[in-house]
Amino acid sequence: MSQNSIKTPLGSVRGLGSAKEGAGHFIKQRVTAIALIVLVPLALISLMGAVQGGYEGAVAYVSNPIFAVVLLLFTGTAFYHMRLGLQVVIEDYIAKHGTRAVLLMLNTFVSIALFATAAYCIVRVGLSN
Amino acid sequence: MADSELNTSRPLSPHIMTWKWHVTMATSIFHRATGIANYVGAFLLVGWLVSITLGEEAYESFAGLVGSPLSLLVLFGFTLSIVYHFLNGIRHLFWDAGTGYQPKTADLTAWVSILGAVVVTVAIWAYVLTQMVEL
Numbered sequence: 017m018s019q020n021s022i023k024t025p026l027g028s029v030r031g032l033g034s035a036k037e038g039a040g041h042f043i044k045q046r047v048t049a050i051a052l053i054v055l056v057p058l059a060l061i062s063l064m065g066a067v068q069g070g071y072e073g074a075v076a077y078v079s080n081p082i083f084a085v086v087l088l089l090f091t092g093t094a095f096y097h098m099r100l101g102l103q104v105v106i107e108d109y110i111a112k113h114g115t116r117a118v119l120l121m122l123n124t125f126v127s128i129a130l131f132a133t134a135a136y137c138i139v140r141v142g143l144s145n
Numbered sequence: 146m147a148d149s150e151l152n153t154s155r156p157l158s159p160h161i162m163t164w165k166w167h168v169t170m171a172t173s174i175f176h177r178a179t180g181i182a183n184y185v186g187a188f189l190l191v192g193w194l195v196s197i198t199l200g201e202e203a204y205e206s207f208a209g210l211v212g213s214p215l216s217l218l219v220l221f222g223f224t225l226s227i228v229y230h231f232l233n234g235i236r237h238l239f240w241d242a243g244t245g246y247q248p249k250t251a252d253l254t255a256w257v258s259i260l261g262a263v264v265v266t267v268a269i270w271a272y273v274l275t276q277m278v279e280l
Binding site for chain 1 (some may be wrong): 177183184188193194195197198201204229231236237254272276277
């Protein structure tokens with residue numbers, strides 16, 4: 017930047033970071049992590065019960081309102097957390113612009129599709145039993 | 146300048162040929178690896194939910210698929226991956242809060258993450274498998 021530039025030093029570097037954002041991502045990753053400290057044990061304990069009784073047992077668990085809400089919160093938070101995590105992995109290892117953009121988009125689509133599917137199944141099983 | 150005290154006593158950045166293996170390094174690598182593994186494992190969880198939604202027949206074929214000895218090993222690995230990422234994630238949150246950086250503390254918590262994950266995972270599967278045998 018030349019001394020005579022009309023831009024301030026801050027103005028001339030803004031938006032030039034590697035991912036164009038950072039602190040927001042950092043905070044989201046931590047907030048979801050803190051939520052998962054509670055949700056992971058709850059989900060694991062519930063799943064340990066849900067896998068024991070065959071089909072009937074699984075249906076009974078998923079239709080249980082408490083387990084259903086735990087599962088919805090867990091899948092929502094965990095899948096968002098893993099989307100943020102894989103984003104960093106992609107940004108770290110894939111330097112090629114096109115490939116990186118495609119993978120980042122795919123990461124978003126896949127994690128949202130996983131949650132949409134999970135949420136639909138949980139609600140559907142809960143409402144029909 | 147090249148031979149000055151200032152230059153020679155400065156810390157060198159880690160070099161691939163002189164890098165000594167260390168447990169804290171392993172936990173860092175494991176954290177990323179288990180994070181990726183958990184992403185893959187999410188498909189299993191969603192697959193299980195889909196099979197419940199589709200009905201008993203779909204559930205039984207899904208259960209048959211993941212109930213084989215080899216698949217149970219995969220499920221055991223997935224559980225280990227979740228529990229490890231969970232325990233080591235707590236370690237990362239303490240670092241973010243600014244504590245736990247002392248080499249001795251970092252080494253100790255590294256081993257707690259690794260061994261704790263193994264112990265908890267074995268306990269979970271011992272419980273699940275014994276409950277299933279009783280049924």
